Amino acid sequence: MTRIDPLIYIIEPFGGSVRWHNPNLPHVFFDDAAVTRGDGVVETLLLSGGRPANLARHAQRFARSAEQFGLGPIDTEHWERAALQLAEEWEDRHEGVEARCTWTLSRGRASAGVPTAWMVATPISETVRGQRDNGVTVMTTGRGYRIVEDEHVPEWLPQGAKSLNYATTMAAVRHARARGFDDVIFVEDDRVLEGATSTVIVVSRSGALRTPPAGRGVLVSTSQAALFAAAHAQGRKVKEKKLLIDDLLSADSVWLLSSTRRGARVRAIDGHELPAGQHDTEIRALIEEALTAG
Amino acid sequence: MTRIDPLIYIIEPFGGSVRWHNPNLPHVFFDDAAVTRGDGVVETLLLSGGRPANLARHAQRFARSAEQFGLGPIDTEHWERAALQLAEEWEDRHEGVEARCTWTLSRGRASAGVPTAWMVATPISETVRGQRDNGVTVMTTGRGYRIVEDEHVPEWLPQGAKSLNYATTMAAVRHARARGFDDVIFVEDDRVLEGATSTVIVVSRSGALRTPPAGRGVLVSTSQAALFAAAHAQGRKVKEKKLLIDDLLSADSVWLLSSTRRGARVRAIDGHELPAGQHDTEIRALIEEALTAG
Structure with missing residues (x-):
């Protein structure tokens, strides 16, 4: 396969036109807050068939992240239009090739005091x-820390916000890979939280879907919301519910859900194999349908 | 005062010459791990009188940070040489102007797989x-989380490492500033941890120096190490010791210590005023001496 270049749009963060940027040139300055302290917010979407998947939910979470970090309010329609334009241009250039699309809004250059923003598409x-x-x-x-009880959460703490601070999470993933695992699931004692960059979904023997409730160490998931909406529309039971590691080991199947990977079935947890489940085929189809829809 | 341009060196992370970079041009690519997930390590030093202050301790912590994040081993002498050269060039250009010097080592571009590194000097x-x-x-x-007990700290967790992940800390500082405070001190219940980007030093009525022990939510401090070494050489008592908020309120004085601000006396904590202490003049001189030495 020939190498496919990324497609980059520089975004005027609060409105205005987008500007194509040559991917072979850098565009971020040394004093951008994204670089100096990871001070910015991010979304990652799937581009499939010339359209961004699950667009409205991503735009809403992006707006909330920006708000939580004091970078808002943003004009979500402006970002949605840019993503639609990027998806179309990507499809024109690389028909049938799915892409990962990342939105970044940073606090910007220390010397300028205005946010910087861009959007990038790269092949899956x-x-x-x-x-x-x-x-x-x-x-x-474990994560090495515990979230405090709700009444002790400081009011300044950005909650349910997706920032650029992923260095520690990536250290966990590197550790896992060095030991022959593909990914991690974060737990607090035996309580299941989330994957490194994904949400844990459990399918029960009866075909119902469960996921740990968002909040307290679990990011709100756009993918889980899309999946549960589609499952519910099919008449399937869905529920946010506290889950223990044992609940995963005894499930019909366990999936890690995220925007660009969509669903990855968990084949083994800490060396305990999870054989194929009886609902796998329908769940796989359901995930694909839910996570490629606009 | 005329505007002083930053001075930037691009560093070959593992050896080789440095390269001057025009500060009016960007040099960081969209897919650099520093930008996409804050996945890199950092040091900030003071340049004073044509020399980097406290150089060896910064180089050692930088090396340890890199090691903890799987970016090492690095050649500390190479980084020290670059800092010496930068400090000299800065002094040639801007005699007598103190500078803040930042070292960054990032995991680099996803597409390249090699670290990127640079060093920047800007005026204080x-x-x-x-x-x-x-x-x-x-x-x-509070921070919104608690560090777990030592025996539950996962082995992959980078400890005592200074990464680019400061977005949440900066949210605390913005909150404080919006309420008329200059800075924050993080606490766990009534136990004192550290400042947002500084170390808490308490001077007792007898003139002894105290600081909370590093580890468990407190970063190892190069500034505190330099200060304690200089104080000890003077015959002053120094000790790492658990400190409560009340210990701060009843102290002779409290200081926030960091490389480029050096010492800032804490004038008030949560609205409780801390009047000038009887040791302030000597402590101020001691801090200045300890934190400008090579």
Whole structure:
């Protein structure tokens, strides 16, 4: 396959036109808050068939993240239009090739005092496509800290916001990979939280869907929301519910859900194998349908 | 005062020459791990009188940070040489102007798979110079999480490492500033941890120095190490010791210590005023001496 160049739009964060940027040139300055302290917010979407998937939910979470970090309010329609334009241009250039689309809004350059913003499309990697098809092995791990009880959460703390601060999470993933696992599931004692960059979905023997409630160490998931909406429309039971590691081991199947990988079936947890479930085929189809829809 | 341009060196992370970079041009690519997930390590030093202050301790912590994030081993002598060269060039251009010098080592571009590295000098800001002279008011706040006990810390967790992930900390500082405070001190219940980008130093009525022990939510401090070494050489008592908020309120004086601001006397904590202490003059001189030495 020939190498496919990324497609980059520089965004006027609060409105105005987008500007194509040559991907072979840098565009971020040394004093941009994204670089100096990861001080910005991010969304990652799937571009499929010339359209951004699950667009409204991503735009809403992006707006909330920006608000929480004092970068808002943003004009979500402006970002949605840019994503639609990017998806169309991507499809024109690379028909039938799915892409990962990242939105970044940073506090901007210290010397300028205005936010910087951009949007990038890159092809979905081989690894991600392989994990969609073949599933993943995971290890569970604590995070090294515990979220405090709600009444002790400081009012300044950005909650349910997706920032650029992922260095520690990536250290966990590197550790897992070095030990032969594909991914991690974060736990607090035996309580299941979330994947490194994904949401844990459990399918019960009866075909019902469960996920740990968002908040307290679990990011609100756009993918889980889309999946549950589609499942509910099919008449399937869905519920946010506290889950223990044992609930995963005894489930019909466990999936890691995220925008660009969509669903990866968990094949083993800490070395305990999870054999194929009886609902796998329908769940896989349901995930694909829910996470490629606009 | 005329505007002083930053001075930027692009660094070959593992050896080789440095390269001057035009500060009016960007040099960071959209897919650099520093930008996409704050996945890199950082040090900030003072350049004073044509020399980097406290150089060896910064180089050692930088090396440890890199090691903890799987970016090492690095050649500390290479980084020290670059800093010496930068400090000299800065002094040639701007004699007598103190500078803040930042070292960044990022995991690099996703498409390249090699680290990127650079070093920047910028003038010490008016705000920082004002806080050195006039002190700061602070608010105390929890972090929203608790570090787990040592035996539950996962082995992959980078400890005592200074990464680019400062977005949440900066949210606390913005909150404090919006309420009329200059800075924050993080606490766990009534136990004192550290400042947002500084170390808490308490001077007792007898002139002894105390600081909370590093680890468990407190970063190892190069400034505190330099200060304690200089104080000890003077025959002053120094000790790492658990400190409560009440210990701060009853102290002779409290200081926030960091490389470029050096010492800022805490004038008030959560609205409780801390009047000038009897040791202030000597402590101020000691801090200045300890934190400008090579």
